[in-house]
Amino acid sequence: xxxxxxEPVAGGNVGMGTEYLEVRGLTVxxxxxxxxxxxxxxxxxxxxxxxxxxxxxxxxxxxxxITGMVAATGLVSKSGVEVLGKKVHQIARLGVGRTFQTASxxxxxxxxxxxxxxAGAGRSPWxxxxxxxxxxxxxxxxxxTIGLTELADKPAGVLAxxxxxxxxxxxxxxxxxxxxxxxxxxxxxSTEEREQxxxxxxxxxxxxxxxxxxxxxxxxxxxxxxVTVLARGHVIAEGSVAxxxxxxxxxxxxxxxxxxxxxxxx
Amino acid sequence: MRILLGRxxxxxxxxxxxxxxFGVAPAVLSDFRLSLLAKFLCFAIVAVGIGLxxxxxxxLVLGQGVFFGLGGYLMxxxxxxxxxxxxxxxxxxxxxxxxxxxLPAYWEPFASPTFTxxxxxxxxxxxxxxxxxxxxxxxxxxxxxxxxxxxxxxALAILLVGQTSLGGSxxxxxxxxxxxxxxxxxxxRRMLYFIAAGALLLVVAVVRQLMQSRYGELLVAVxxxxxRVRFLGYDPANIKVVAYTVAALFASIAGALFAPIVGFIAxxxxxxxxxxxxxxxxxxxxxxxxxxxxxxxxxxAWAQTLFSERFPSEWTYAQGLLFIVVVGFFPAGLAGxxxxxxxxxxxxxxxxxxxxxxxxxxxGAAT
Numbered sequence: 327x328x329x330x331x332x333e334p335v336a337g338g339n340v341g342m343g344t345e346y347l348e349v350r351g352l353t354v355x356x357x358x359x360x361x362x363x364x365x366x367x368x369x370x371x372x373x374x375x376x377x378x379x380x381x382x383x384x385x386x387x388x389x390x391x392i393t394g395m396v397a398a399t400g401l402v403s404k405s406g407v408e409v410l411g412k413k414v415h416q417i418a419r420l421g422v423g424r425t426f427q428t429a430s431x432x433x434x435x436x437x438x439x440x441x442x443x444x445a446g447a448g449r450s451p452w453x454x455x456x457x458x459x460x461x462x463x464x465x466x467x468x469x470x471t472i473g474l475t476e477l478a479d480k481p482a483g484v485l486a487x488x489x490x491x492x493x494x495x496x497x498x499x500x501x502x503x504x505x506x507x508x509x510x511x512x513x514x515x516s517t518e519e520r521e522q523x524x525x526x527x528x529x530x531x532x533x534x535x536x537x538x539x540x541x542x543x544x545x546x547x548x549x550x551x552x553v554t555v556l557a558r559g560h561v562i563a564e565g566s567v568a569x570x571x572x573x574x575x576x577x578x579x580x581x582x583x584x585x586x587x588x589x590x591x592x
Numbered sequence: 593m594r595i596l597l598g599r600x601x602x603x604x605x606x607x608x609x610x611x612x613x614f615g616v617a618p619a620v621l622s623d624f625r626l627s628l629l630a631k632f633l634c635f636a637i638v639a640v641g642i643g644l645x646x647x648x649x650x651x652l653v654l655g656q657g658v659f660f661g662l663g664g665y666l667m668x669x670x671x672x673x674x675x676x677x678x679x680x681x682x683x684x685x686x687x688x689x690x691x692x693x694x695l696p697a698y699w700e701p702f703a704s705p706t707f708t709x710x711x712x713x714x715x716x717x718x719x720x721x722x723x724x725x726x727x728x729x730x731x732x733x734x735x736x737x738x739x740x741x742x743x744x745x746x747a748l749a750i751l752l753v754g755q756t757s758l759g760g761s762x763x764x765x766x767x768x769x770x771x772x773x774x775x776x777x778x779x780x781r782r783m784l785y786f787i788a789a790g791a792l793l794l795v796v797a798v799v800r801q802l803m804q805s806r807y808g809e810l811l812v813a814v815x816x817x818x819x820r821v822r823f824l825g826y827d828p829a830n831i832k833v834v835a836y837t838v839a840a841l842f843a844s845i846a847g848a849l850f851a852p853i854v855g856f857i858a859x860x861x862x863x864x865x866x867x868x869x870x871x872x873x874x875x876x877x878x879x880x881x882x883x884x885x886x887x888x889x890x891x892x893a894w895a896q897t898l899f900s901e902r903f904p905s906e907w908t909y910a911q912g913l914l915f916i917v918v919v920g921f922f923p924a925g926l927a928g929x930x931x932x933x934x935x936x937x938x939x940x941x942x943x944x945x946x947x948x949x950x951x952x953x954x955x956g957a958a959t
Contacts, residue, residue, distance in 0.1 A: 393823065415826055418823050423824075430819075431820075432812065432816050443813050443821070447825030453806065455802070455806075
């Protein structure tokens with residue numbers, strides 16, 4: 327990729343060698359209860375996709391299924407490589423990374439150690455059993471991107487809530503994840519932190535497939551390039567922010583839920 | 593500069609330990625006390641491994657008696673055969689008494705010292721690796737893993753009691769020689785002490801390297817967030833199995849040294865009680881540190897010898913109480929207390945940089 331910094335755009339920055347995530351007929355069955363049924367999702371590199379929907383719509387379950395955490399049927403392919411049926415760590419090595427609703431960094435280890443571990447899957451025993459010396463260029467770059475360079479030697483446990491989420495995103499960057507599945511990255515953040523997180527997603531989203539599960543509609547409106555709406559395990563709408571907002575089905579789903587008053591879509 | 597200083601400190605530390613173990617201790621201790629210390633050093637070798645697997649890896653290894661016993665019995669068998677050969681007998685003395693005329697087939701390879709030494713290293717390593725992979729790949733952890741490892745050690749102890757060809761409940765004892773050296777000779781007993789001291793320094797050096805390597809950081813990450821590590825592209829089972837296997841190997845080496853130093857190896861050294869006793873010293877000393885387990889194991893064993901002579905039954909209670917107090921109130925052990933004081937004193941000068949210690953003590957639940 328020659329252009330230095332690509333902005334995320336709807337439909338993605340499609341070109342030669344574009345990475346993509348394709349989901350077809352994804353179904354997750356919890357003992358007869360279909361948490362997710364028949365979900366289709368196509369996402370090209372450079373598209374900053376938001377996955378929204380009322381509580382219990384199955385947003386997190388979709389991420390769990392793609393990352394191998396729960397068993398699912400259907401087809402999930404990352405740039406042509408089948409993902410479903412593989413183990414969690416194998417899927418991660420394919421370049422599919424995720425974060426969790428509650429930031430789960432290694433609190434006893436420093437920011438640098440967290441990033442170094444994230445960058446290290448596939449290290450040879452020879453490298454593993456020796457001491458870490460210096461900082462990998464990729465880690466230095468990620469520290470810069472997530473704005474934690476100053477805090478590199480601090481234990482991750484002392485970071486503020488927002489910084490932990492950024493560290494998690496940084497870990498995905500050094501992990502070389504092409505598909506980034508972020509589960510409510512701005513939950514519990516201050517307005518300022520949300521703004522910074524959104525800009526961070528804009529910076530990294532141009533060259534990757536970023537999927538953001540979110541409840542916060544203002545955040546979605548400000549930063550999404552495309553939106554998929556889930557309700558009761560089904561995709562009910564997909565398109566640009568404006569298209570989705572104008573969709574009567576979406577309005578119905580959001581008005582029909584108790585939360586609609588507080589965080590209604592339009 | 594910091595690396596240079598760190599290296600200097602390391603060498604100074606090892607140097608001091610070597611001077612104490614090889615110079616001071618033999619000079620001031622009687623032959624009897626030195627033998628006792630040699631026994632404690634064996635426990636310390638086990639403790640170093642437990643510190644790695646439990647303190648850094650979060651695996652509550654309640655069954656190190658299995659590997660300790662394995663090493664002890666393998667060495668014991670060789671010593672018994674060597675003694676018998678020296679006397680010109682076909683079978684060891686306890687077999688003669690039992691009326692056994694021919695050496696059992698599985699004993700025969702242990703006539704070779706090389707084979708025995710190899711077996712002491714290879715057998716527990718292989719067993720621990722196979723067992724560890726089977727257990728960790730199935731995501732057995734926490735209390736379930738602890739119970740499993742304890743059940744194994746109980747089973748082995750019961751199995752050994754029933755084996756008359758291994759001396760039954762009295763085990764293998766009355767060793768006379770050690771690779772050709774008479775064990776009655778104080779000089780040779782002193783040599784055994786030096787071997788144990790050397791082995792301890794070696795295992796401490798190995799664990800130090802493991803703890804400070806990238807692997808050590810990864811092991812702590814697995815301890816604190818096994819699932820998270822999985823999502824970063826690692827299989828945590830492989831990471832855990834290394835620490836578990838290293839701990840098993842150390843226990844085996846310790847057992848193999850224990851047998852000639854103390855003069856016997858029996859099912860009573862294999863079962864649940866000794867396995868828990870190994871843990872107590874580690875917990876008290878500070879399981880996440882490098883030297884905490886060593887000092888804890890030696891300290892507890894020394895206190896046991898001192899007090900159990902005078903108050904045999906009370907000591908057991910005191911030991912249990914100490915264990916509960918430490919695990920309940922000072923999860924980081926005495927080493928953690930030391931670090932706490934140091935931190936308080938420096939609190940105003942620099943920000944604290946905690947040792948990678950578990951957030952909360954989770955013996956039963958999630959360790």
